[in-house]
Amino acid sequence: MTVPAPHNLPVEPNRFIGRERDVSELGALVRAERVITLSGVGGIGKTRLSLRVAAQARPWFADGVWLVELARVGDPALVVNEVAGVLGVRDELPGRLLDGLRLRLRDASTLILLDNCEHLVERCAELVAQLIAECPRLRFLLTSREPLRIQGELVWRVPPLELPDERHPDAESVLLFVERALAAGARAVTEHMPDVVRLCRALDGLPLALELAAARTGLLSPGRIADRIGDRFALLTTGHRTAPARQRTLLATVEWSHDLLTPKERVLLRRLSVFAGVFDLGLAERVCADGGILRRAELLDLLAGLVDKSLVLHQGGAGRYRLLETIRQYAADRLEEVGEVARLRDRHLRVVCEEMERCYEGGSLEPRMPWPARLAHFIRGRTLLDDCRAAIDWAVASRDAVTGLRLARAALAILAVRGDLGESVGWHERLLALDLAKVPDDVVAVAAAALAYGLELADELERAEELIVQGVEEQKRHPYTHWLGISYGVALTVFFRTGRTERALRYMEELEAAASAHDDPFNLATARIARLNLALFQGRLRQARRHGEEALALGRQAGHHWTQARALTHLGAVAEAAGDLETALSCHADALPLLEGMDNRVELARCHAQLGRVAAGLGDRAAARKHVAAGLELSRKAGQRRGVMRALSALSALAQAQGDLEGRCWPGPPPPRCASRSGRSARRGGCGSC
Amino acid sequence: MDERIVMVDSGTGLKLTEEQLDERSAVATVQLRRRGVRSGDTVLICLRVGPDLLVSTNAVIAAGGVVWPLPPDLDTATLRDRIHESGARVMISDVRQALDAAEESRVRIVMSVADLNGSCPSWAPPT
Known part of the structure; x- marks a missing residue:
C-alpha cells in the first residue's frame, strides 16, 4: 500500500x-471473491458503479487495477488482444498472447475490470475461467447484461437508484436528477419537487434515463x-414491446431524447456510432461531415449540443x-435504419x-527530422489503433482489399x-485472402512482405521465405520505396537465419545500393547493421565496429532513435566480444533511454539483460543485478517468455560469477554467450525488427 | 454417540441432527456475512419446507437479519410484489419462479442452497 498501484481508470466525468x-459492500466482495459480475x-x-468500486479497491491490488473496455471489440478472438493491450503484454510470437x-x-x-462483456460472454467466460485457475491472486470484476455462468462467479444484480x-x-x-x-443550468428545478418525484418514478430510477x-x-x-416520456411508453417505435420494463423505460427515454434533437444533431449522433471508442473533433469532421447535410464548420457546435444533452461524453x-x-x-x-452504414463505414x-x-509518413519517410517530431506521429498513430481494428474489419467485410492493405x-x-506487430499478421492474412484482382501489384507485394515480417518474428521461416521473395521481387519492378528497403531487411534476415548467406548477401548489397541511391538512411542503417553482424560472426571485430559506427551516424543524422538504439546495442555486442566491457557498457547505457522513450519494451528488456551481463563482467554486481531484475520485470510484465528466459540465464551467469551456485536459476551451464549472441544478432540485424 | 434429531423431512425421510444443523447454520451464516448481510437486513427465503429452509432461517437470524419467507407455490406476480415490498438485498432460493420474479427487483444477490453450504469454490483472500 506504500507505492500507489498503477491503473488506467478514467477520471469520473461528474459527481x-x-x-x-x-x-x-462490493469493495469488500472484490477482495473476497475471484469473479464478480455486475x-x-x-x-x-x-x-459507473464498477469504475467506482475498482477505484476504491486500488490500495488492495499492488499490481494494479485495469479497465478493459470490450464494447468496441466485435470479434471474440480479439478479447485476449484487448486485455493484453491494456496490461502492456506484447505479442512475443503472433498467436501466443x-x-x-x-x-x-x-x-x-x-x-481486471472487463466492461461490457454481454456480446462476448462465451469467450469472456473461457478466458476468465482459464486465467483464474492459473493466476491465484488475480481477480475479475465484470459488467455484463448477461452473467458468464462460470463456476465461482458471483452475480451481483445492479438495481436502479432508490425511488x-x-x-x-x-x-x-x-438527488441524481437534481444534481444533473x-x-x-435549470435553477428552478427544486421548485417542482412533486414533479421531480413523479419523473423519477416514471423513469424507474434508471441513471441513464435520469441523466x-x-x-x-x-x-x-x-x-x-x-408527461412526454409517459406518452412515449405507449408508442415505442423500435419494437421490444415484450422487453423487460426497465429496458423499455430506457429505450423510451433515449428515443424521446433523440427525437428532441435537431435533424442535424440526429444525423451526427448516428454517424458517430462508427467510431470504435474515443475520437477527436478532427476525425469526427472528416468522417461525419459530408458538405451537404453536415458541414465541417458546424460540427463543433453540433457536437457540443450532443454533449450538453448527455448523449456524447467529453472525455x-x-x-x-x-x-x-x-x-x-x-x-x-x-x-442502419437510414441505410447509411456502408457509406459511413467506407468513409471511416x-x-x-x-x-x-500520415502518421507513418510523418514518422518514417522524412530522411532527416528531429526525433520529437517523429515520435509525435508514432504516438498519434497509436491512438488510432482501435479505429484501425474496426476499419480493417470493415475492409474485410466489404472486400475493400486496397484500402485495407494500405491501412494495415x-x-x-x-x-x-x-x-x-503480432496483431498485424492476422490483418494481412485476412486481407490477402480477399479477391486481389483489382489491387495494384506493388500493394500486394508490400503486404506479402509485411506478412513475412510478422511470420519471421514468429519463427515461421518457410512461409516467410516464400512471401518475402515474392514481395521483394515484385517491388523491384516498381520505383523504390521505404517499404522495399524494409522488405530487403526482412529478406536478408530470413536468409541469414536459414543459413543461406549467399542469398542474404545479395539482398544486402541490393539494399545498400538502393537505399543509398534514394537517400533512405533508415534502411541503409539496416544494411550496415547486417554487415556488422556478419563481420562479428566471422570474428572481424574491427570491421564490425566500423559498420556499427556508420549505422549510428546514419541514425543520428536521421534523428531516428530506433536506428540509433539498434546501432548502439550492436556496437555494445561488438565491444563485448572484443573484451572492451567499458565501451560495451556505455553503448548499452546510451541505448536504454532511447528505447524507453519509444516504449519498445521488448528491446528495452533485452537491453537491460545485456547491461546486466556486461556489468557482471566488470564485477559491478549491484548494477548487474539491478539491470537483470529490471529486464526480468519488463519481460514478465510484457508477457515475454524469451525475455524471462534470457534474464534468468543472465541471473544464473551472475550467480556463477559470484560463486553462488546455490542461487543459480538455470539448470546446467549458462548458455554459451558468444554463440547465442551472434545467433540473435544475425536475426536482429536483418530487419531492425527484433 | 447420542445424536439428537431435530428435524425429519417427511418427503425424503432424511433426518437432520442437532450437530448437522449447528454446523450447516454456522457455515451459512458466514456465507451470508461474506455477501454483505448485516444486522437488521431483510433476507428473502424461498425454499420448500425441509432442512434447507431450517438451516437458512437459522443462519439469517444468526447473522442478525430479518427472515422474510416466501412460499414457493405463489404465482410470479405475487412473488414479485412480495419481493418488492421486502426491500431485501439478498434472496436465498433455488425456486425457478422466485428467481424469475427477482429479475426486475432490488435484490442484489441470489444465493442458492449450494452457496449457503459454501460448496462453491471459496477463494483465499489476496495476500
Whole structure:
C-alpha cells in the first residue's frame, strides 16, 4: 500500500451519487471473491458503479487495477488482444498472447475490470475461467447484461437508484436528477419537487434515463418531461414491446431524447456510432461531415449540443469524445435504419487509413527530422489503433482489399517501432485472402512482405521465405520505396537465419545500393547493421565496429532513435566480444533511454539483460543485478517468455560469477554467450525488427 | 454417540441432527456475512419446507437479519410484489419462479442452497 498501484481508470466525468452501501459492500466482495459480475440492463449504471468500486479497491491490488473496455471489440478472438493491450503484454510470437498474459498475471495481485462483456460472454467466460485457475491472486470484476455462468462467479444484480417515497423524498434518484439538472443550468428545478418525484418514478430510477431527462431541464420542466416520456411508453417505435420494463423505460427515454434533437444533431449522433471508442473533433469532421447535410464548420457546435444533452461524453476535456455504449448501440441502429452504414463505414475506413498513412509518413519517410517530431506521429498513430481494428474489419467485410492493405501496412510501421506487430499478421492474412484482382501489384507485394515480417518474428521461416521473395521481387519492378528497403531487411534476415548467406548477401548489397541511391538512411542503417553482424560472426571485430559506427551516424543524422538504439546495442555486442566491457557498457547505457522513450519494451528488456551481463563482467554486481531484475520485470510484465528466459540465464551467469551456485536459476551451464549472441544478432540485424 | 434429531423431512425421510444443523447454520451464516448481510437486513427465503429452509432461517437470524419467507407455490406476480415490498438485498432460493420474479427487483444477490453450504469454490483472500 506504500507505492500507489498503477491503473488506467478514467477520471469520473461528474459527481457519483448514491449507492454508498453497494460500493462499500462490493469493495469488500472484490477482495473476497475471484469473479464478480455486475449484471443488469443497459443504462442501469453498471459501468459507473464498477469504475467506482475498482477505484476504491486500488490500495488492495499492488499490481494494479485495469479497465478493459470490450464494447468496441466485435470479434471474440480479439478479447485476449484487448486485455493484453491494456496490461502492456506484447505479442512475443503472433498467436501466443494468452501465454504472455498468463506469464504476466501468474503472481500478480491484480484486479481486471472487463466492461461490457454481454456480446462476448462465451469467450469472456473461457478466458476468465482459464486465467483464474492459473493466476491465484488475480481477480475479475465484470459488467455484463448477461452473467458468464462460470463456476465461482458471483452475480451481483445492479438495481436502479432508490425511488422517493413519503419517508424518503430525497432518494438517490432524486438527488441524481437534481444534481444533473442544476449542472445543466435549470435553477428552478427544486421548485417542482412533486414533479421531480413523479419523473423519477416514471423513469424507474434508471441513471441513464435520469441523466438524459435532466439534460433537458433547461428547456422543459420536470412535469412536462414526465408527461412526454409517459406518452412515449405507449408508442415505442423500435419494437421490444415484450422487453423487460426497465429496458423499455430506457429505450423510451433515449428515443424521446433523440427525437428532441435537431435533424442535424440526429444525423451526427448516428454517424458517430462508427467510431470504435474515443475520437477527436478532427476525425469526427472528416468522417461525419459530408458538405451537404453536415458541414465541417458546424460540427463543433453540433457536437457540443450532443454533449450538453448527455448523449456524447467529453472525455477528460482534451478535445476527445466518446459515446456511452447504450447510446452508441441506439445510434448504430438509427444509422442502419437510414441505410447509411456502408457509406459511413467506407468513409471511416478511408479517413483512418489516410490518417494512419500520415502518421507513418510523418514518422518514417522524412530522411532527416528531429526525433520529437517523429515520435509525435508514432504516438498519434497509436491512438488510432482501435479505429484501425474496426476499419480493417470493415475492409474485410466489404472486400475493400486496397484500402485495407494500405491501412494495415501503415499501422504495421507504427506497431513495429513499439516492438509488437503480432496483431498485424492476422490483418494481412485476412486481407490477402480477399479477391486481389483489382489491387495494384506493388500493394500486394508490400503486404506479402509485411506478412513475412510478422511470420519471421514468429519463427515461421518457410512461409516467410516464400512471401518475402515474392514481395521483394515484385517491388523491384516498381520505383523504390521505404517499404522495399524494409522488405530487403526482412529478406536478408530470413536468409541469414536459414543459413543461406549467399542469398542474404545479395539482398544486402541490393539494399545498400538502393537505399543509398534514394537517400533512405533508415534502411541503409539496416544494411550496415547486417554487415556488422556478419563481420562479428566471422570474428572481424574491427570491421564490425566500423559498420556499427556508420549505422549510428546514419541514425543520428536521421534523428531516428530506433536506428540509433539498434546501432548502439550492436556496437555494445561488438565491444563485448572484443573484451572492451567499458565501451560495451556505455553503448548499452546510451541505448536504454532511447528505447524507453519509444516504449519498445521488448528491446528495452533485452537491453537491460545485456547491461546486466556486461556489468557482471566488470564485477559491478549491484548494477548487474539491478539491470537483470529490471529486464526480468519488463519481460514478465510484457508477457515475454524469451525475455524471462534470457534474464534468468543472465541471473544464473551472475550467480556463477559470484560463486553462488546455490542461487543459480538455470539448470546446467549458462548458455554459451558468444554463440547465442551472434545467433540473435544475425536475426536482429536483418530487419531492425527484433 | 447420542445424536439428537431435530428435524425429519417427511418427503425424503432424511433426518437432520442437532450437530448437522449447528454446523450447516454456522457455515451459512458466514456465507451470508461474506455477501454483505448485516444486522437488521431483510433476507428473502424461498425454499420448500425441509432442512434447507431450517438451516437458512437459522443462519439469517444468526447473522442478525430479518427472515422474510416466501412460499414457493405463489404465482410470479405475487412473488414479485412480495419481493418488492421486502426491500431485501439478498434472496436465498433455488425456486425457478422466485428467481424469475427477482429479475426486475432490488435484490442484489441470489444465493442458492449450494452457496449457503459454501460448496462453491471459496477463494483465499489476496495476500
